[in-house]
Amino acid sequence: MIARILPDALLSGISKSEFHFAVGWPFLLVAGGVGWLAWMDRKEWAVAADLFKWVLTALADPDVANEAKQPPLVDLKQLAAGFEELSSKAAAPPPPPPPPPLPAPVVTAAVAPSIPPPPRIYTVNDANVTAPVALNQVLPAYPGQVMIPRSGKLEVVIDETGAVESAVMTGPVSSAYDRLAIAATKSWKFKPATVDGTPVKFRKIVQVTIRKTT
Numbered sequence: 001m002i003a004r005i006l007p008d009a010l011l012s013g014i015s016k017s018e019f020h021f022a023v024g025w026p027f028l029l030v031a032g033g034v035g036w037l038a039w040m041d042r043k044e045w046a047v048a049a050d051l052f053k054w055v056l057t058a059l060a061d062p063d064v065a066n067e068a069k070q071p072p073l074v075d076l077k078q079l080a081a082g083f084e085e086l087s088s089k090a091a092a093p094p095p096p097p098p099p100p101p102l103p104a105p106v107v108t109a110a111v112a113p114s115i116p117p118p119p120r121i122y123t124v125n126d127a128n129v130t131a132p133v134a135l136n137q138v139l140p141a142y143p144g145q146v147m148i149p150r151s152g153k154l155e156v157v158i159d160e161t162g163a164v165e166s167a168v169m170t171g172p173v174s175s176a177y178d179r180l181a182i183a184a185t186k187s188w189k190f191k192p193a194t195v196d197g198t199p200v201k202f203r204k205i206v207q208v209t210i211r212k213t214t
Contacts, residue, residue, distance in 0.1 A: 164186065
């Protein structure tokens, strides 16, 4: 009966002096301990924590200082201190749940930029191409006397504007003349080759003939 009434009486605000007058401090504290244990059985941790704090406060009262140092109150004080700590921890709100894991970053494979194929270079072997027309194609004179006739081949690539893009001697004449011939191609000009009316690159073979000086 005391175990049921005492917690409610404490929470209803009945003063310490009223309990002391009614039942006496030693009995009050022992009965209070029984009541708090019963209250803990009901899993009301916050209320139990308040009651254990109350008994610790009561045991610290000067009126029961001597009794609190002796059994059973000294044992009750130890129990109350331990149960008050456990009840306070149990009454504390649970920690918030951990945040959800971040989604794994999406790794996309790098796409290499597409490189357009180089423009096609047409030749006389292509039936659908109109060959370029020379507007300025002058070979340099051979330096010095030509005692023996000479011949060679000069390969040029003519771009879509009719200018010579590259030149190389595929059949050399002489090292000196080859350099002159390749340098001369930089000033050559053509009407560009076309395919269906569209200018295209064209590889042309220029025959080089050096006649004997008379």
